[in-house]
Amino acid sequence: MAREVNERRIALDILTEMGKSDSYQKSAVKLALNKYDFLEAKQKAFIKYLAEGTIERQITLDYVIGQFSKTPIKKMAKPILYILRMGTFQILYMDSVPDSAAVNEAVKLTAKIHFVGLKGFVNGVLRNISRNKDEIAWPDPGKSKESKIQFLSVRFAEPLWLSKMFLENYGFKKTEEIFRFFLKPRPVTVRFSCRFSNEQLREILLKMKRANNGTIVMKPSPLLHYAMNLYHTDNITYLPGFDEGAFMVQDVSSMLVTEVAGLKKGDTVIDVCAAPGGKSLHAADVLKDTGKVISRDISENKCIIIRENVMRMGLNNVVVEDYDAEKHDPSLENKADVLYCDLPCSGLGIIGRKPDIKMNTDLNSIMNLQTMQRKILSSVWNYVKPGGTLIYSTCTMTKQENQENYKWILENLPFEAVSIEDRLPNQMKTIDTVGAGYIQLIPGEFDTDGFFIAKFRRKENS
Incomplete structure (x- = not known):
């Protein structure tokens, strides 16, 4: 019954x-x-x-x-x-x-x-x-800053402080576009593993098309050939290919971290704040069972999730460790060819996927996050070998957590910025800052989440 x-x-x-x-x-x-x-x-x-x-x-x-x-x-x-x-x-x-x-x-x-x-x-x-x-008597944007903030807040359900911040940083028209994107239904984006042959992936895709009574719509990403946007999905874990490790849920903006890193076979990659493991597993996938990925997070529960994904994806070059990134680990000094610092952040770039974020964040917490981010960077920077690469990234859009930290790294740590123009999809190469080694993705601009990625090289004599 x-x-x-x-x-x-x-x-x-x-x-x-x-x-x-x-x-x-x-x-x-x-x-x-x-x-x-x-x-x-x-x-x-x-x-x-x-x-x-x-x-x-x-x-x-x-x-x-x-x-x-x-x-x-x-x-x-x-x-x-x-x-x-x-x-x-x-x-x-x-x-x-x-x-x-x-x-x-x-x-x-x-x-x-x-x-x-x-x-x-x-x-x-x-x-x-x-x-x-x-x-309904909706607020009028009017001409004053205050009326525009009130309009943006009410019409797009964003807190007043966030409406004010975005208005000041992006202007009224761009803020409207961003807030509309946040409210737009989003697909589930997946990254297909390069361990599978084209023939195997074609077979999995055919099975996926028949799943959920044929209601799933699949659209390839225009930015990365191995990314796919899925619409009208139910429980992603029931899809053909999931148990076999053919794909992992990950936004294209997050995938760009490994694209920008430019990994080579045999590299040692250290990911200090890794959960749920998308970037670590992407790196391990690209290395094709060579090298080593040390994937760390402060929470044992989060590490369990990473290990589950590692096992499901069938990766043999990942070591998952429970470790607090704020505490320096002498055993890792000069070990990383590439260091991923995708640090805890306010998450304002992914409000469209996690609307609860806007209820949990305020200006004070953003400043506290910047302090923590710099503490972690100070703790882990010398895990990078001289001549090695540091990737700093967040899924947010505040200057405090992004551009200001980019400048702080250059002024306080022995690193130089590296152009990322040759590592980006063609559509993004015209962004002004790519030559300076960083990119701030605006939500919706490339149909991706908001994201910040910066690339640095450790100076040889440091």
Whole structure:
């Protein structure tokens, strides 16, 4: 007998779990979907879209609810606020859900969680939003900086401080483009292993096309020949080729780290902050069972994930170690031909994939991250052999974590910048800074995440 579930109740449980902490955890969505893995793909997609969309659009949803509720949001019971957010999200952003269904299901859910006395309140607010959704008084960008910040924040559900930072760094038009990209549904991007022959990969691709009842759409990346964008996927671990290690989930921007590094067979690569291991495994794949990749992370749980990926991908030249990058390891001095410093960062370049990031970050934490990044760089720089390569990268877009750290490395460590023009896809070679040895990818500009990559060579006499 099939188990009956209420998708909206599961989404509410996810929001409740996420709301228990001051720090939003996207893992709550993954844990819930794993728990309900017996559901059909369509049901899981509905739960994921509703839960993540409600979190992603929270600022906008609260703005709208505030216009139609006499009770201030701060005075609402958390479960009722979550139900109102979910209902408003369905009304404004889910065309597949009739407004009447969004309202009625919200009222039923209110009763199920024992708030029967508030059914009329939930019904009234959501029906009012439904009737007047084309008349919502959105902020006007106007001419002042303050009005533009308010407009960007409300329309694209970004915090005021982030809207202000992006407006100052990129201007109004470019910030609008970036924020629109963050809200755009993104494919799952995978990197195919070069251990597989073209014939083997063709066979895997044919099987993938037939997976999920033939609903998967596959589009090759225009930037890297071994990257593929997958649309309408369910659980990626069920796809043909996953268990065999034919591919790993990784954005093209992340793949560019190994492209820029320019690895040679026999190289020793040290990755000091490696989890979940995408760059380490990419390096090991390119080395084709030669050389050695030392893949480290501070957390044993993260190292377990890296080891699982190493085993699945069938790589024999990777050593995974639990180690704190802030602590210098004398045994690694002068051992690395290439050192990967893809350091913990604010993650502002990947908000489109992890919308909870914008709820977890602020200006103070960015400055603290810069301090930690420089501490790690000071600890690990001499793992690089004289003449060897240091790759510094982040998945963010702040000058403090990127351009300022680039200058800091040149001014405080014995390294010189190396042009990366010859290591980039043709579409990126015209970016002004590639000759100076770094690139700041803007989200959406090449249909990739926001990312920063800089390449340095250790001076021979250092």
